[in-house]
Amino acid sequence: MSAPLLRLEKLEVTYHRVITAVQGVSLEVAPGTIVALLGTNGAGKTTTLRATSGFIGLDDARVTEGAVVFDGERIENLPPHRVTALGIALVPERNKVFENLSVAENLDAAVPRPGARRRRSIELAYEIFPALGRLRRREAGYLSGGERQMLAIGSALACAPRLLLVDELSQGLAPLLVEEMMRRLETVRAETGATILLVEQNAQVALEVADYGYVMENGRIVLDGTPERLRAHQDIREFYLGTGGGTGRRRSYRDVKQYRRSRRWYG
Amino acid sequence: MQIAVNIAVLASIYALICCGYVLIYRATRVLSLAHGELMMLGAYGLYATASLFKGHPLIALAAAAGLALAVGLAVYAALMWRMTGESVLAAVLATIALGILLRGAMMLAFGTLTQHPLRDLGWENASIGLPGGARISAVGAALILSTGLVYGGLFAFLRGTRWGMRMRAAGQNPLLAAQRGIGLHGIYALSWGLATFTGGLAGMLIALDAGLESTLVIIGLKAFPAALVGGLDSLVGALAGSLVVASAEVLLIQYVDPLLSDVVPFFVLLAMLVVRPWGLFGTREELDRV
Ligand SMILES: Nc1ncnc2c1ncn2[C@@H]1O[C@H](COP(=O)(O)OP(=O)(O)OP(=O)(O)O)[C@@H](O)[C@H]1O
Ligand SMILES: [Mg+2]
Numbered sequence: 001m002s003a004p005l006l007r008l009e010k011l012e013v014t015y016h017r018v019i020t021a022v023q024g025v026s027l028e029v030a031p032g033t034i035v036a037l038l039g040t041n042g043a044g045k046t047t048t049l050r051a052t053s054g055f056i057g058l059d060d061a062r063v064t065e066g067a068v069v070f071d072g073e074r075i076e077n078l079p080p081h082r083v084t085a086l087g088i089a090l091v092p093e094r095n096k097v098f099e100n101l102s103v104a105e106n107l108d109a110a111v112p113r114p115g116a117r118r119r120r121s122i123e124l125a126y127e128i129f130p131a132l133g134r135l136r137r138r139e140a141g142y143l144s145g146g147e148r149q150m151l152a153i154g155s156a157l158a159c160a161p162r163l164l165l166v167d168e169l170s171q172g173l174a175p176l177l178v179e180e181m182m183r184r185l186e187t188v189r190a191e192t193g194a195t196i197l198l199v200e201q202n203a204q205v206a207l208e209v210a211d212y213g214y215v216m217e218n219g220r221i222v223l224d225g226t227p228e229r230l231r232a233h234q235d236i237r238e239f240y241l242g243t244g245g246g247t248g249r250r251r252s253y254r255d256v257k258q259y260r261r262s263r264r265w266y267g
Numbered sequence: 268m269q270i271a272v273n274i275a276v277l278a279s280i281y282a283l284i285c286c287g288y289v290l291i292y293r294a295t296r297v298l299s300l301a302h303g304e305l306m307m308l309g310a311y312g313l314y315a316t317a318s319l320f321k322g323h324p325l326i327a328l329a330a331a332a333g334l335a336l337a338v339g340l341a342v343y344a345a346l347m348w349r350m351t352g353e354s355v356l357a358a359v360l361a362t363i364a365l366g367i368l369l370r371g372a373m374m375l376a377f378g379t380l381t382q383h384p385l386r387d388l389g390w391e392n393a394s395i396g397l398p399g400g401a402r403i404s405a406v407g408a409a410l411i412l413s414t415g416l417v418y419g420g421l422f423a424f425l426r427g428t429r430w431g432m433r434m435r436a437a438g439q440n441p442l443l444a445a446q447r448g449i450g451l452h453g454i455y456a457l458s459w460g461l462a463t464f465t466g467g468l469a470g471m472l473i474a475l476d477a478g479l480e481s482t483l484v485i486i487g488l489k490a491f492p493a494a495l496v497g498g499l500d501s502l503v504g505a506l507a508g509s510l511v512v513a514s515a516e517v518l519l520i521q522y523v524d525p526l527l528s529d530v531v532p533f534f535v536l537l538a539m540l541v542v543r544p545w546g547l548f549g550t551r552e553e554l555d556r557v
Contacts, residue, residue: 056445084448095443098436108429109436111448159448 004028005071005195006052006088006163012065013044021047023219024066034189034196036206036227039216045199046093048216049165052092052197054080068099070163087113089161093168093199096152099141100115103132106140106151107158116160125154128187145172149181157188162193164188170202178202182209207231269400270517274407276407278513279414280379283469284490285497286421287462293438294458295345297358301366302466303487305342308369309335309467310474311377317387324388331471332464332525339463342458364550370484382479384471392476407477413472417465421502433456439499485529492536498546507547511535 006029013022024042028036039045047061052068054063055078059214063076069231075083080090100108126133129150135143140151151192156164166185170178182205189196200206206212207227215223215236230236258259284306291299313331320327332517385392385406393405425431437444437454445451460500470483490509497508516531530550540545 053446056442056451058442079450080442080445081448081450084446090446092443092446095440098439098443100439101432101436106436109444109447109449111433119297155447183352231312 002031003072005031006197007069008048008052008066009069010066011048011063011068011076013047013061014064015047015059015231017060017062020064021219025216025219025221025223026066027193027214027224029197030212031195032189032193033211034185034209036203036210036213037197037199037216038201038203038206038213038230039086040201041172043216044206044219046167046218047219048089048255049167049197049199050092051076052083053088053165054078054083056080080244081109081111084111084161085113085159087162088165089156089159090153090165091149091167091169093157093171097140097143097148097155100124102139102141103151104136106155107132110155110158112158113162118160121158121160124191125157128157128184128191129154144175146177146181150184153181153184153188157192157194160192161185161194163197165197165199167199168201169198170200170205178205179208182206185209188191203230205234234237268401272397272401272403272522274409274510274513274517276403277517278509279411280469280473280486280507280511281490281493281513283410283414283472284466284487285419285494285509286417286502287466287501288491288494289497289502289505290421290458290462292452292466292494294434295347295358295455296355297350297362298499299360299362299462301342301362301369302462302491303484304366304369304373305335305338305463306466306470306487307373307479307481308338308470309463310470310479311373312338312545313471313474314382314384314387314468314479317384322389327388328471331490332468336460336464337394338467339460340456341525342463343459344518347459348452348455366484370481374481379481382474384479385475388475390475391524404476406472410472410476413468417468418506421461425502459498477553488501489529489532492532492539495536496539496546498548501546501548502543 008027010023011022011025012020016021025044025048037048050061051063067074070086070088073086075086086098098109101109107122112121131147132150132154133200135147140148143151153166163250169181169185185196185210186200188194198206198210207230210227213227213230214221214226215230223230283394284302287302288299290369291297300522309331312334313327316327317324331338331475342365347360348359350361394402395405395408396402398415425435433444434454434457436447437449437451441451464551466487474485493508493512494505495508496511497506512535515535516528519531521525
């Protein structure tokens, strides 16, 4: 196996100097793969991605332990624009477009990775999301949720990333559109050769496109494996896919006592 | 007719000053209360270059303008970069302290005498007759022209260039801007540089027209209501606000009492805050952040 493009080593992230949202997360993303990071609300998925793409002063957050290694280089606690220049682009969970700029301006404002071809990256965004071409002059604040998501991915692509981080692709999208967007991500990988780390609550669709998956809970990775292995896992079936258990009722992850889950995972 | 000319000149002065407030506020959410002093520093810059480049008034002007730009960048690099993007209140307080310091330093360095940079440059403020019997001073005409050029340039920059778009983007969503590879410090420094450049230009032109003395700071402060009336985060608003405030001021001076001159802008400001706190062209939620 080739060296991973991204490696998180025992990552620990603290907000406001007191709240530890991620505690000792280790994961690897091999070049050219799509990796899914699954988990319930508040598990620390967004924090993990944000730690990779960099915090700004307003976040009042820091990587307090461990390392983020991208292409052999340690990048934890670099400012976001330097991380982007290295070739990592994030599609954030919220506030993902510049609302006062038009669609075309959103794409133009992105600073491409040094050495990448700016024009080509933007053309590619229009090719993968033809709808953006029709909306070129529309102010981004007036876009629908789906259009926003396309623009967010498109403008991340305009940075010509080698690693694309996507936070909650499915959020607020109709089920049909979610599958459509997942296929577009595969197109992105095929066209740009970018590696993709995908955060999702919707395990079903994520495991369809992913080559590998991690499951997070309470700031830790509790399970990882290939999609086949994860799908077959009793807990995943029960809590994420709603296909196991036999009760017919989709139970929440939180219904099960923590010790029982840990015993199953660690024991 | 003369009244219209007076309004146009005063509105240009206010507009030229208050685009600085808007530029800094839009990018960093910080109200720079040192703008009046920086403006005066720009004027003293011209006073200094005028004696340095005797007999070459255009070189002196260009050097002073370059100096103002450099001062703005330096203020950001030396002081404001620690604060912008973090605590707005601390940053505003820092600008107040900076203003007081600058005022004291200028008093020490240049004294309290009224200076006449126009004479130092070897120029005269000719009075130009306009159709309709009105008259305008040459510097007044230069003011209107400069304001037009500055606003035209700013609009072209913000709308038409990639760095202008990035500046607008960073103002709306700094986190996303950073994630899209935009260096925030570069954008903020540029805002401070442009703001101090335009403010300095205003200071120089006012000093050429009316002499250079400490009341210049008051004019800087009087332009602030114009920016707020317009909505603080909008350049179109700054233009409109300047026109409103200048009209009110000129008309009240003409028909009521010249002594009102210094209070009118603040009266307009109060009226505006009561009726429409986010300004003529401002974004409604913006005011919470001041
Ligand atoms: N800015 C912040 N300040 C303080 N605590 C935070 C901040 N952001 C997140 N947290 C806390 O960190 C923990 C992890 O949050 P995070 O957003 O990473 O979860 P998530 O897995 O992305 O959840 P979701 O699926 O709901 O998006 C939560 O307990 C949350 O309350
Ligand atoms: Mg999240």
